[in-house]
Amino acid sequence: MVGMYCEKIEEARESVHVGGRKAALEALEKFRVQGYASTRNKLKGNVSRLSFYIRHGVLGIREVAESVRERFGKSYDAVKFWQELGWRQFWRHLYGLWGDGVYEDREAAKVPLGNGAEEELPREIVEGRTGLVCMDETVRELVETGYLHNHARMWFASFVVHFRKLGWKAGERFFYRHLLDGDPASNALSWQWVASTFSHRAYLFNRENIQENGGKEWCERCTAKCPFDATYPELERRLFSK
Amino acid sequence: MKTGVWLHGDSLSKEDPALRRHPEARSVFVFDRPFLEKAGLSFKRIFFLYESAVEAADEVRVGETVEEILEWMRQEGVERLAVTESPSPRWRETVERLRQKVEVEVVPAEVMVTVPEGYRVKRFTPFWKDLGGEWVDGI
Ligand SMILES: Cc1cc2nc3c(=O)[nH]c(=O)nc-3n(C[C@H](O)[C@H](O)[C@H](O)COP(=O)(O)OP(=O)(O)OC[C@H]3O[C@@H](n4cnc5c(N)ncnc54)[C@H](O)[C@@H]3O)c2cc1C
Numbered sequence: 020m021v022g023m024y025c026e027k028i029e030e031a032r033e034s035v036h037v038g039g040r041k042a043a044l045e046a047l048e049k050f051r052v053q054g055y056a057s058t059r060n061k062l063k064g065n066v067s068r069l070s071f072y073i074r075h076g077v078l079g080i081r082e083v084a085e086s087v088r089e090r091f092g093k094s095y096d097a098v099k100f101w102q103e104l105g106w107r108q109f110w111r112h113l114y115g116l117w118g119d120g121v122y123e124d125r126e127a128a129k130v131p132l133g134n135g136a137e138e139e140l141p142r143e144i145v146e147g148r149t150g151l152v153c154m155d156e157t158v159r160e161l162v163e164t165g166y167l168h169n170h171a172r173m174w175f176a177s178f179v180v181h182f183r184k185l186g187w188k189a190g191e192r193f194f195y196r197h198l199l200d201g202d203p204a205s206n207a208l209s210w211q212w213v214a215s216t217f218s219h220r221a222y223l224f225n226r227e228n229i230q231e232n233g234g235k236e237w238c239e240r241c242t243a244k245c246p247f248d249a250t251y252p253e254l255e256r257r258l259f260s261k
Numbered sequence: 262m263k264t265g266v267w268l269h270g271d272s273l274s275k276e277d278p279a280l281r282r283h284p285e286a287r288s289v290f291v292f293d294r295p296f297l298e299k300a301g302l303s304f305k306r307i308f309f310l311y312e313s314a315v316e317a318a319d320e321v322r323v324g325e326t327v328e329e330i331l332e333w334m335r336q337e338g339v340e341r342l343a344v345t346e347s348p349s350p351r352w353r354e355t356v357e358r359l360r361q362k363v364e365v366e367v368v369p370a371e372v373m374v375t376v377p378e379g380y381r382v383k384r385f386t387p388f389w390k391d392l393g394g395e396w397v398d399g400i
Contacts, residue, residue: 020307020311023298024301024307025303032305033308034306038308038310038311040276075270075273075309076272076277079274084396102389105393118348196302199305
C-alpha cells in the first residue's frame, strides 16, 4: 500500500480505534445513552464514538438507532441521539442530490471570508505549531487517533475559516485525510455550515466556550496571546467588519 | 446464475444489505489505487478500512475497481453482481461502467427515516420536523 497514504512510512501508525464489525459491536454495546443530551457538547461528555463505523457501513444507521431503542426505550436522551443520527441522513440525502456539488459554496457567505485560494492549510497549523494549545492539541489528537469530538471540529473549523481567514476547502481536505469517519457530505457541508456558505450565520466560539466545554487545562498551559478571549460582539466586530 | 457481492467503502460489513439479500454469495472489496493515490488519506484511515474489509469480504484486492471486480468474477465463476446503493458519484460511475459488462443488482441502503422521492429542503430543522417523527414516534 506504499504510495497510497500521506505519511512517510516511518511515521505511519494505526489508530487506537480498531476497524471491523467485531470491534464495532463491542463499542455499540458499551455505549449507554443516559446523559447524552446534557453532556454531548462537552469534550468529555457521553458521546458514542461510533461515527467511523456508521460512516463505513460497519454498523447500519438503523441498527444503531434500534439498539438504543431496544436497550433504553424512547427517553429524552435517546430522542436527542436519534436526532444527531438524523443529521447524518440529512447530509447524505443532500449528497445524493448534489453529488460533488457539496464541494462548492452552496450559498453566498453571510460574513466576509478569505479568498479560499489555498490548496492546503499552512504547515504550522497541520503540524500543530501555532502556539495556541487548544488548536495544536486538537490537531495532535486528529492526526494521532483519526477522531475528534464534534465541538473540537467546530472550534478548529471556525479558527481556520474566520480567525485565520483561510478557505474552508483546505480545512475540509485536511479533515478528510485524517478522520476515520471522513465523509464527503458530512465533512464538506459541516465546513460550509461553519463558514456560513450553508447556514444562516457564521459559527464563532470564544475562550469562555472552550473552557466551559473543554475544561481549563489547555488555557492553563497556553502562553500565547489568546485571539479567542473576547465577547461575541467584540469578535464579530474584529473578524467581520470590512 | 451465480451472484457475487461488491462491498465498498459505505458497506463494510457482513450485514451489508446486498450480502443479507444474498447470504450465500462470495464478496469482494477493492482498494481503488487511482483514487487513493490522489486522495492522500492517512495510513490510520486506510488501515481502519483494511481491518473492516478483511472481516467483511471474502477477498480484498488493490487496483482499479472495475478491472479488479471483473477479474475476481472470472476467477470465482461469478456471473452477476449485487451491491448496496451509495449516494457517491464515484459509486454511480463505477456501477455504470460495470453494467456495460455484467448485470448489476442495486440493493437499497439502510436508512433511519424514509425520504420521499422529490423531497427538497435546505435546512436540517424542517427535515427532521417532517421526517424524524417516523422514527421517533413510529413503529
Ligand atoms: C467541521 C466538521 C466536520 C465534520 N466531518 C464529519 C465527517 O467527515 N464524518 C462524520 O461522520 N461526521 C462529521 N462531522 C459531524 C460530527 O462531528 C461527527 O459525526 C461526530 O462528532 C462523531 O462523533 P460521535 O460518533 O461520538 O457522535 P455522537 O454524538 O455519538 O452521534 C451519533 C452519530 O450521529 C452522527 N452524527 C452526529 N452528529 C453529526 C453531525 N453533525 N453531522 C453528521 N452526522 C452526525 C454520527 O454518525 C455519529 O456517530 C463533522 C462536524 C464538523 C463540525
